[in-house]
Amino acid sequence: MKTLETAVRKAxxxxxxxxxxxxxxxxxxxxxxGVCDTTLWHWNNSHYLKPVKAGRKILYRKxxxxxxxxxxxxxx
Numbered sequence: 001m002k003t004l005e006t007a008v009r010k011a012x013x014x015x016x017x018x019x020x021x022x023x024x025x026x027x028x029x030x031x032x033x034g035v036c037d038t039t040l041w042h043w044n045n046s047h048y049l050k051p052v053k054a055g056r057k058i059l060y061r062k063x064x065x066x067x068x069x070x071x072x073x074x075x076x
Contacts, residue, residue, distance in 0.1 A: 004032070004069075023052065023061035029060045032069065 029049075030037060043049040049068060051058045 004073075023054075023059035024062050024065055026051070026060070027060045029065055032065060 044051055049060060049064060051060050
């Protein structure tokens with residue numbers, strides 16, 4: 001559980017992008033949730049967590065990730 005809290009703190013400290021929205025990389029999201037890229041692909045197809053593409057980069061809205069993490073913590 002400590003690893004999750006550390007990861008959440010790290011995610012919260014990320015810099016905001018130019019449009020005011022904050023994003024996390026695919027690697028950061030995989031680390032936060034402890035999942036592989038195949039799981040992220042399934043989440044995208046089921047509309048559970050949709051990525052945003054910036055050129056060739058796949059990013060995830062920080063607010064979407066935090067919403068899911070909060071719901072996950074509430075269940076524990």
